Amino acid sequence: MTGPVRRGRAAAPASRTAAPPTACAEQLYDEAHQGERLPxxxxxxxxxxxxxxxxxxxxxxxxxxxxxxxxxxxxxxxxxxxxxxxxxxxxxxxxxxxxxxxxxxxxxxxxxxxxxxxxxxxxxxxxxxxxxxxxxxxxxxxxxxxxxxxxxxxxxxxxxxxxxxxxxxYASAPTATDIQRTILKAIVNGQTDETIARRLGLSRRSVAEHVRKISDRLGSSRAQLGYLAAKTHLI
Structure with missing residues (x-):
């Protein structure tokens, strides 16, 4: 009687040069941990x-x-x-x-x-x-x-x-109202003050005032507002 047989792939022909033990160990480790994410x-x-x-x-x-x-x-x-x-x-x-x-x-x-x-x-x-x-x-x-x-x-x-x-x-960090965030998103999308005002039901002067307040707080021009809002994750 023979012992239990482990089924697997056929053995490859013997090579004259055997792989170093360390290489075999590394291969076994890689196969055992394949797909795992290292800590x-x-x-x-x-x-x-x-x-x-x-x-x-x-x-x-x-x-x-x-x-x-x-x-x-x-x-x-x-x-x-x-x-x-x-x-x-x-x-x-x-x-x-x-x-x-x-x-x-x-x-x-x-x-x-x-x-x-x-x-x-x-x-x-x-x-x-x-x-x-x-x-x-x-x-x-x-x-x-x-x-x-x-x-x-x-x-x-x-x-x-x-x-x-x-x-x-950070008590001095300014915050934005919901309407100001909406205006900033519209600016990022390239909309003009007139288009934003019509869409939100505001006067153009009100939109311009919101933009001015945000610009003063960020210390930037209107042209930079979209860039800074995205960079600071405001929107």
Whole structure:
């Protein structure tokens, strides 16, 4: 009698040169973990980091914690990504942001976002639902780490909450009314004040006054409003 036989592919002809044991071990490990996501992934290029962050934000539906430095020189790619156009977050997700004083990001805060400031240099951090985190690598190469290791993410959450506790509310951050947001969206779509007024049932002078107030708060001209509104996630 023979023992049980494990069915598999036919054995390949014997080779004169056997594969090193380490190569066999690596192949077995890769096959066993195929399709798994590692707890830490390094994204050396901005495009890959943006794609990973976009996917994480799309799945974020409870809480988003963000540390957003003031863009300066040099700008870390993660900071640049946060200042760019990102997908809208679920309305169910609570948002808290820590930024530096005078930061452009804090200059026009979307409603519902709690924001505080710290008078010190900050490094970019994003934490989605306390499950996934993104941090900038301070190695001069500009890489981004995507972290899904539970204990590391919880450590970053505790660090964020500690900084949140000693930061001060951004009381001077202006807010936009619903009508101003609607006007800004129309401006982004290339509509004139006259068209916006007719669509909203307002006078042209009222629309122009709303535009002037928003421009004064952002410190920009009408031509830049659409760009700044999209950049700061106002709309």
């Amino acid at each position: 830490v992934t390094e994204h050396p290029h901005q495009a890959a980091a943006r794609a990973a962050l976009t996917a994480a934000l799309a799945a974020c539906d409870k809480e988003l914690l963000t540390v957003r430095p003031t863009p300066g020189e040099p700008v870390h790619p993660l900071t640049a990504i946060l200042a760019g156009n990102l997908p809208p977050l679920s309305p169910k997700a609570a948002q808290r942001v820590i930024t530096q004083d005078g930061g452009r990001i804090a200059q026009f805060a979307p409603s519902g976002v709690k924001m505080r400031t710290l008078d010190e240099t900050l490094e970019p951090v994003v934490i989605c639902d306390r499950r996934t985190a993104f941090i900038g690598i301070a190695d001069g190469q500009g890489g981004t780490l995507e972290i899904r290791q539970g204990r590391v993410v919880q450590h970053l959450v505790r660090a964020f909450l500690r900084d949140w506790g000693r930061a001060r509310p």
